[in-house]
Amino acid sequence: MQIDWLTVAAQIFNFLVLVWLLQRFLYRPITTAMARREERIESRLSEARKARAKVEAEAEDLREKQERLEARREEVLREARQKAEALREDLEDDLRKEIEARRTSWQDHLDDERDELAERLRHQAGHQVIEIVGRVLRDYAGSDLAGQVAGTFVDRLTDLDDEARDKLRAAAERADGTATLQSSVPLKPAARSQITRAIREYIAPDIEVDYREDDDLLLGVRLTIGEQTVEWSATRFLHRLETTLDEVIEGGLRRRAAGLPDPDDSAEGG
Amino acid sequence: MEINPDAWVLYEWRGLPLNATIVFTWVVMALLVVGSWAITARLSEGETVSRWQVMLEVIVTTIRDQIAEVGADTPGRYLPFIGTLFLFIAAANVLSIVPGYQPPTGSLSTTAALAICVLVAVPLFSIGERGLAGYLRNYVQPTPLMLPFNIVSEASRTIALAVRLYGNVMSGTVIVGILISIAPFFFPIVMQVLGLLTGLIQAYIFAILAMVYIGSASRSRRRSDDPSTNHTGD
Numbered sequence: 001m002q003i004d005w006l007t008v009a010a011q012i013f014n015f016l017v018l019v020w021l022l023q024r025f026l027y028r029p030i031t032t033a034m035a036r037r038e039e040r041i042e043s044r045l046s047e048a049r050k051a052r053a054k055v056e057a058e059a060e061d062l063r064e065k066q067e068r069l070e071a072r073r074e075e076v077l078r079e080a081r082q083k084a085e086a087l088r089e090d091l092e093d094d095l096r097k098e099i100e101a102r103r104t105s106w107q108d109h110l111d112d113e114r115d116e117l118a119e120r121l122r123h124q125a126g127h128q129v130i131e132i133v134g135r136v137l138r139d140y141a142g143s144d145l146a147g148q149v150a151g152t153f154v155d156r157l158t159d160l161d162d163e164a165r166d167k168l169r170a171a172a173e174r175a176d177g178t179a180t181l182q183s184s185v186p187l188k189p190a191a192r193s194q195i196t197r198a199i200r201e202y203i204a205p206d207i208e209v210d211y212r213e214d215d216d217l218l219l220g221v222r223l224t225i226g227e228q229t230v231e232w233s234a235t236r237f238l239h240r241l242e243t244t245l246d247e248v249i250e251g252g253l254r255r256r257a258a259g260l261p262d263p264d265d266s267a268e269g270g
Numbered sequence: 271m272e273i274n275p276d277a278w279v280l281y282e283w284r285g286l287p288l289n290a291t292i293v294f295t296w297v298v299m300a301l302l303v304v305g306s307w308a309i310t311a312r313l314s315e316g317e318t319v320s321r322w323q324v325m326l327e328v329i330v331t332t333i334r335d336q337i338a339e340v341g342a343d344t345p346g347r348y349l350p351f352i353g354t355l356f357l358f359i360a361a362a363n364v365l366s367i368v369p370g371y372q373p374p375t376g377s378l379s380t381t382a383a384l385a386i387c388v389l390v391a392v393p394l395f396s397i398g399e400r401g402l403a404g405y406l407r408n409y410v411q412p413t414p415l416m417l418p419f420n421i422v423s424e425a426s427r428t429i430a431l432a433v434r435l436y437g438n439v440m441s442g443t444v445i446v447g448i449l450i451s452i453a454p455f456f457f458p459i460v461m462q463v464l465g466l467l468t469g470l471i472q473a474y475i476f477a478i479l480a481m482v483y484i485g486s487a488s489r490s491r492r493r494s495d496d497p498s499t500n501h502t503g504d
Contacts, residue, residue, distance in 0.1 A: 004276045004379045010292050011374070011383035018299045018358055023350040026306035030330045031346065033313045033323075040315065 126219075129237075149183065149232075150191035153221040154198040156232050164230070165202060171226035172204040179203075180210045180224045184217040184233070199223070275372040276379050291377040298362045298374065329357075333477075340481045342488075348481060351391055355384065356477035359435065363469025366443070367462055373469075376440040378432070385432030388480045389424070396487040408487060431479060438472045 160168075172179065179199060187195070196209045203225070214222070220233020278290035309322045319327075333353045337345040359375055366373045374380045396405040409420045446465065449457045 002274075002276075002378070003382050004289070004291075004377075006286070007276050007289060007291050007377065007379035008383045008386070011295060011380045012387060014292070014295050014299060015354070015358065015383060015387055018302065019350050019354045021299070021303045022306060022354050022357065025303055025310055026326065027330060027350050027353060029310035029313050030323075030326055031349070033310075033315050034327060034331070036315045 129219075146183065146185045146187050147191050149185070149219065149221055150187055150195050153223075153232050154194055157198050157202055157223075157230070160202070160230070168203045168225055168228050168230065171228040172207055175226035177204060177207045178210060178225075179207050180212060182212045182214040182217060182222045182224070184213070184215060184219050186213060187211060195221070275374060275377045278372065290372050291374045291380055294362070294365075294372055295374040295380065297371075298358060298365065301365075302357055302361055336478065337481055340478065341485045342481065348395065348484060351387075351395075352477050352481050352484075355388075355480055356473050359384070359473035359476055360470055363473060364466060366465060366469065373443065375435060375469075375472075376443050378436045378440075381432040381436035384435070384476070385428045388431060388483060389428040391480070392424075392483050392487045395484045399488040405487070427483065431476065435472055435476050438468055 181195060181199075192209075192211055199209055200207055207225075217231075217233045220231065222229060222231040222233060275290035275294065279287040280290060280293055281288040306326070309320075309326050312320070313323060314320065330349070330353065333356060334345040334349055337348050337352055342348055362373045362375045362380075365371050366376075393405055396408070409417050411420075443465075446458050446461050449461055
């Protein structure tokens with residue numbers, strides 16, 4: 001086994017050439033390409049990191065904005081609720097006042113109607129009563145109602161106490177001897193003379209009596225001498241009847257307002 | 271049986287013989303260079319990489335990692351030399367399955383040439399790394415008395431490197447030749463396969479040993495702490 005030194009020299013040369021060639025065609029291109037790729041990947045990663053940081057910052061920003069919007073929305077909603085509440089209270093207040101006004105107006109109207117009804121009732125009842133009484137008197141006592149009234153008035157005049165009689169006498173003196181007698185129905189001459197006699201006997205002997213008719217009296221007689229007045233009439237009874245009717249109507253209304261049933265229908269009829 | 275490719279003279283020009291060793295070396299060189307050029311001419315730096323480029327990248331990075339594992343701080347600096355050693359020896363050995371081919375590594379001239387290259391490269395890399403004084407100081411460590419032994423050590427390990435590669439490769443060729451004459455079927459194929467493995471291992475060992483020598487000479491006196499220096503006794 002020998003070493004051929006010429007071959008050794010050639011092989012050394014060959015090897016060095018191969019080193020240079022491979023460095024030229026293999027190692028440098030490959031390492032450069034890998035380095036560039038790594039660099040590129042690194043730069044891309046860095047870009048991705050930057051982009052991610054940017055996106056995260058934007059996301060944070062958006063989150064903050066959303067929170068602000070949410071807070072603003074809550075605030076607006078709260079304000080709107082407060083306004084709506086205030087408006088509701090105002091409207092309720094207005095409505096309550098209006099209802100109150102209507103109720104008052106209705107109450108007034110009702111009062112007016114009641115008063116009117118009472119007035120009508122009083123009139124009708126008075127006339128009815130007078131008519132009935134007069135018919136009864138005519139049918140059963142054989143005398144007319146005016147005559148009875150005159151008689152009753154004379155009885156009353158007779159029964160007057162001394163104090164009242166003195167007052168009437170004083171008034172007659174001041175009134176120049178004139179008396180006015182109002183009656184609801186025309187008095188017959190007999191009744192007139194009976195009344196005139198009674199007045200002259202008990203109050204002033206020379207007094208003149210002026211007879212007039214007044215429908216308001218319904219049934220009765222009113223003697224006016226100066227400022228003094230003596231009256232006997234059905235008006236007072238009718239007033240009492242009116243009071244009773246008022247009480248009955250008032251009681252019915254109160255029960256109706258409270259939602260209670262009428263205790264007795266016959267109460268209204270009586 | 272001709273087992274020394276040096277003696278196989280293909281052409282002679284004015285007394286200069288062109289033997290099979292040189293010719294097959296050129297063949298190997300041409301394959302390596304043309305193959306590398308063909309692949310690296312269309313290198314991609316993007317995400318899509320051809321499988322051939324991947325293969326080259328794997329080879330180059332593996333060699334670089336091996337160099338780094340031996341202890342070099344800058345593997346790129348030694349990559350051309352060590353990488354070429356490995357690729358040349360591996361290619362020369364692997365091609366031995368081609369009929370008619372004589373591996374140039376089976377010639378003592380080639381292995382001696384490679385060993386001489388390593389012998390020269392060790393001081394060159396060391397001087398480049400630490401300076402001339404730093405390299406020369408290595409020979410008088412730990413005492414100047416060690417100078418002759420260090421010189422003998424340098425020379426002997428170069429010879430050992432050359433003979434190891436030559437012996438391994440030539441033995442493979444010799445064994446295959448003997449087996450063909452004794453048992454012409456089947457066994458030579460097994461031995462060829464074994465020869466491929468041995469060839470690659472030898473390429474690896476040669477390259478790694480060269481790197482170990484260069485590395486141990488280039489670094490300061492930390493060799494005693496470095497377990498990789500055990501390879502020197504191989």
